[in-house]
Amino acid sequence: MSAIAPAPTSHAMSAADGRDASAWTVADLERDTGWIRPLDDADRADLMAGLRAGSVPGKPLLEYRREDFPFGARVIGRLRDAVDDAQHGRGVALVKGLPREGLTPAQFELLTWAIGLHLGVARPQDRMSNYINPVKDVGAVYRSPTGRGYSSKSELDFHVDGGDVVLLSCYNQAPVGGDSLCSSGVTAWRTLVAERPDLARVLEQPVPHSRQGEQPEGIDPWFLMPIFARTAADVCCTWNRNRITNGFRFDDAPACSELQLEAMALLDEILRRPQVMFRMRLEPGDVQILSDFTTLHSRTAFEDHADEASKRTLYRLWLSTPNGIPLPAGLAPFWGATEPGVVRGGTPGQHHDDARRAFVARQAETLGMRVAPGTN
Ligand SMILES: [Fe+2]
Numbered sequence: 249m250s251a252i253a254p255a256p257t258s259h260a261m262s263a264a265d266g267r268d269a270s271a272w273t274v275a276d277l278e279r280d281t282g283w284i285r286p287l288d289d290a291d292r293a294d295l296m297a298g299l300r301a302g303s304v305p306g307k308p309l310l311e312y313r314r315e316d317f318p319f320g321a322r323v324i325g326r327l328r329d330a331v332d333d334a335q336h337g338r339g340v341a342l343v344k345g346l347p348r349e350g351l352t353p354a355q356f357e358l359l360t361w362a363i364g365l366h367l368g369v370a371r372p373q374d375r376m377s378n379y380i381n382p383v384k385d386v387g388a389v390y391r392s393p394t395g396r397g398y399s400s401k402s403e404l405d406f407h408v409d410g411g412d413v414v415l416l417s418c419y420n421q422a423p424v425g426g427d428s429l430c431s432s433g434v435t436a437w438r439t440l441v442a443e444r445p446d447l448a449r450v451l452e453q454p455v456p457h458s459r460q461g462e463q464p465e466g467i468d469p470w471f472l473m474p475i476f477a478r479t480a481a482d483v484c485c486t487w488n489r490n491r492i493t494n495g496f497r498f499d500d501a502p503a504c505s506e507l508q509l510e511a512m513a514l515l516d517e518i519l520r521r522p523q524v525m526f527r528m529r530l531e532p533g534d535v536q537i538l539s540d541f542t543t544l545h546s547r548t549a550f551e552d553h554a555d556e557a558s559k560r561t562l563y564r565l566w567l568s569t570p571n572g573i574p575l576p577a578g579l580a581p582f583w584g585a586t587e588p589g590v591v592r593g594g595t596p597g598q599h600h601d602d603a604r605r606a607f608v609a610r611q612a613e614t615l616g617m618r619v620a621p622g623t624n
Contacts, residue, residue, distance in 0.1 A: 268482075269337045269338045269339075270337070270338060270339040270432060270434045270482065270539070270542040270543070271432055271434040271435045271438055271482070272338055272339070272340075272432050272435060273432075273435060273523050273524060274522065274523050274524065274525070274526050275523065277338075277340070277526050282333075283333060283337075283338050283340055283341050283342060284341075284342045284344065285326060285329070285330050285341060285343045285344065286343075286344045286345050287323065287326065287343060287344065287345040287346065288345070290322070290323075291322065291323040291326060291345070292345065292346070292347045294319050294320040294322060294323045295319055295323055295346065295347055295359065295363075296347050297318075297319075297320075298317040298318050298319035298320070298362065299317065299347075299355070299358065299359050299362060301316070301317065301318055302316035302317040302318075302362060303355070303358060308603070309357075309358065309361050309379065309380065310379065310603055310604060310606075310607040311603075311607075312358075312361065312362065312365060313365065313610065313611075313614065314365040314366055314611070314614050314615075315614075316362070316365075317362040317365060317366070319362075319363075319366065324366050326343070327343060327363060327366070327367060328366075328367060330342075330343050330535075330537050331367050331368075331413055331537055331567075331569065332571070333537075334413045334537045334538055334539045334543070335412060335413060335539055335569060335571070335572060335573060336571075336573065339432060339433075339434070339538065339539040339541075339542035339543035340430055340526075340536075340537070340538055340539070341536075341537040341538075342528065342530075342534060342535070342536055342537070343534070343535040343537065344531070344533065344534050344535075345533050345534075346359065346417060346533045346534070346535060347359070347533070348419065348532045348533035353382075353419055353561055356417070356419045356563065357380065357382070357419075357563050359417075360380065360415065360417040360535075360563040360565060361380055361563075361565070363415075363535075364380075364415065364565045364567055365611065365614075367415075367567055367569065368411070368412065368413070368567030368568050368569040368570065368615065369567065369568045369569075369591050369608060369611045369612050369615060369617060370565055370566065370567060370568075370607075370611070371410060371411050371566040371567065371568055371591075371593050371594025371595075372594045372595060372596055372597050372600065372604065372624060373409075373410065373564070373566055373594065373595060373597075374396065374462055374595065374597055375394075375460075375461065375598050375599075376597055376598070376599050377596060377597035377598065377599040377600045377601075377604060377624075378597070379565075379604070379607070380563055380564065380565050381398060381563070381564050382561055382562070382563060382564075383398040383399075383416065383560075383561070383562040383563070383564050384398075384399070384559060384560060384561050384562070385399070385400060385401035385550075385552055385559070385560065386399045387399075387400070388400040390402040390404065390490070391490070393458070393460065393461060393494055393497075394460050394461040394462070395460070395490065396460065397490070397547075398564060401422075401426075401549060401550050401551075401560075402549055403546070403547070403548050403549040404546045404547055405488070405489040405490060405516070405546060406429070406431060406487060406489070406516065406519045406520075406544040406545065406546045407487060407488035407489065407490065407491075407544060407545065407546070408433075408485065408486060408487065408488060408540040408541070408543075408544055408545070409538075409540050409545075409564075409566055410540065410566050410582070410593045410594050410595055411540055411565070411566030411567045411568060411593050411594065412539070412540065412541075412567060412568055412569045412572040412573075412592075412593065413537055413538060413539055413540065413566075413567050413569060414537070414538050414540055414545075414564060414565070414566050414567075415535055415536070415537050415564070415565040415567065416428075416530070416535065416536045416538075416562050416563070416564050416565075417534070417535045417562060417563045417565075418530040418531060418532050418533065418534045418535070418536075418561075418562050419532060419561040419562060419563065420532060420553070420558055420559060420561045421529070421530060421531060421532060421560055422550035422551060422552050422553070422559075422560040423551060423552070423553055424550060424551040425548045425549050425550030425551055426529075426547060426548060426549075426550030426560050427527050427528065427529050427547060427548045428527070428528050428529065428530055428536060428545065428546075428547050429525055429526070429527055429528075429545065429546040429547060429548065430525075430526050430528075430538060430543050430544065430545045430546070431519040431520075431524050431525045431526065431543070431544050431546075432524070432542060432543060432544075433476075433483070433484070433485030433487065433541075433542050433543060433544050434482050434483055434485075435524055436485070436515060436518045436519055436524065436544075437476055437482075437483045437485065439518050439524070440511075440514065440515065440518065443514075444511075444514060446507075447507070447510060447511035447514055448476070448511075450505075450507050450508055450510075450511040451474070451475040451476045451511050451512075451515065452474050452475075452476055452477065452478075453474060453508075454472035454473055454474050454578065455472065455473070455474070455475060455495065455496070455502075455504075455508065456470045456471070456472060456492065456495030456496055456498060456501035456502065457470060457471055457472075457473050457486070457488065457491045457492055457495045457582065458470050458491045458492075458494035458495040458497075458498070459471070459491075459595065460490075460491060460494065462595055462597055462598070463595075463596075463598075464596055464597065464600065465598075467596075469498065470494075470495045470498050470501055471581040471582065472581060473486055473579060473581050473582055474486065474578045474579075475487050475492070475512075475515070477575075477576040477578040477579055478576055479541075479573065479574065479575070479576055480574065481573070482542075483542075484541040484542065484575065484576060484579060485541065485542065485544060486579065486582070487512075487515060487519075487544055489512065489516065492512070519544060530562065540566075540593070541573060541575070566593060566594055568591045568592050568593050568594070568617070570588075570589055570615045570616060570617050571588060571589070572588045572589075572592075573588065574586065574587060574588055575587075575592075584620060584622075584623055585620050585623070589616075589617055589618060590617065590618045590619070590620050590623075591608060591612050591617055591618070591619045591620070591623050592620075592623070594624065596624035600624045604624070605624070608623070608624070
């Protein structure tokens with residue numbers, strides 16, 4: 249096993265350069281708010297003009313191409329800078345002020361999708377092989393072998409999703425609760441190493457991750473992957489309590505040791521410490537962008553509006569980007585390709601068809617990315 253990384257640096261040092269910016273604390277995000285990126289009226293006008301130019305009522309999202317939405321270099325540059333901050337800087341960005349007023353949910357979803365076409369290759373997210381999902385309470389039970397938090401109104405555990413970055417655009421917010429929480433996995437790692445290096449090592453061991461029953465035929469229902477894996481720059485975190493707890497339940501999976509339980513409990517405790525856990529409340533028109541390698545996210549439980557049209561609604565995109573970070577080999581069981589520039593991540597689901605494969609191939613070509621054999 250390789251040597252444990254040095255103990256956490258001070259806050260002042262932690263944000264000193266791009267490499268260390270991902271090890272932020274709440275104080276860092278409050279002191280330097282450069283991660284919050286407001287759009288202006290000209291950006292909104294460019295987005296609306298591009299949306300109007302490309303929108304064709306009834307056209308399936310997978311048939312749109314990047315060129316259908318000529319948003320202009322200015323606003324796309326701003327959005328790309330936010331994605332790059334999430335990937336290569338702090339791990340978190342918040343774009344504020346997408347056009348929202350007067351748009352239907354379907355138009356706002358299309359706007360989110362169209363922005364994604366400029367930034368990466370969308371990845372499938374669920375059993376239905378959906379490439380974009382509404383995050384909305386439809387009565388799902390989060391704590392079940394096939395449960396997914398985005399369809400429930402429950403408080404969620406800290407976890408990562410399945411793209412180089414995850415984009416979450418807000419159409420409606422709940423009247424009570426539904427706050428977004430995020431914590432730096434890099435900060436959590438450094439804290440673990442400082443406080444309990446023995447447990448930090450435990451979290452570098454591969455553990456079973458459940459596919460939550462969403463896998464296509466012929467694919468195992470669980471796979472082994474470490475919770476923390478070293479990178480050249482620092483560390484990647486794959487923590488997802490729900491998936492790992494369910495992974496350990498498979499008869500043919502390794503048993504969970506007392507040390508592993510203790511290590512996972514400490515990790516969750518660190519992630520919720522007041523100096524580590526940042527709380528934000530997404531407003532309609534906001535887009536939260538997070539790295540799925542360095543930033544963990546969660547949200548609080550919520551009470552929803554009574555009328556359907558006002559209910560909490562966000563749209564989630566998982567993007568494989570042309571300029572992602574190189575991944576450690578230990579992450580290949582979920583991500584597929586570990587090198588940047590190759591389409592990776594996502595969960596293929598059970599409805600992956602020719603239309604979806606054609607979308608991935610076309611979008612990868614548009615962005616100059618490679619599709620490895622066997623990629624969905
Ligand atoms: Fe998530």
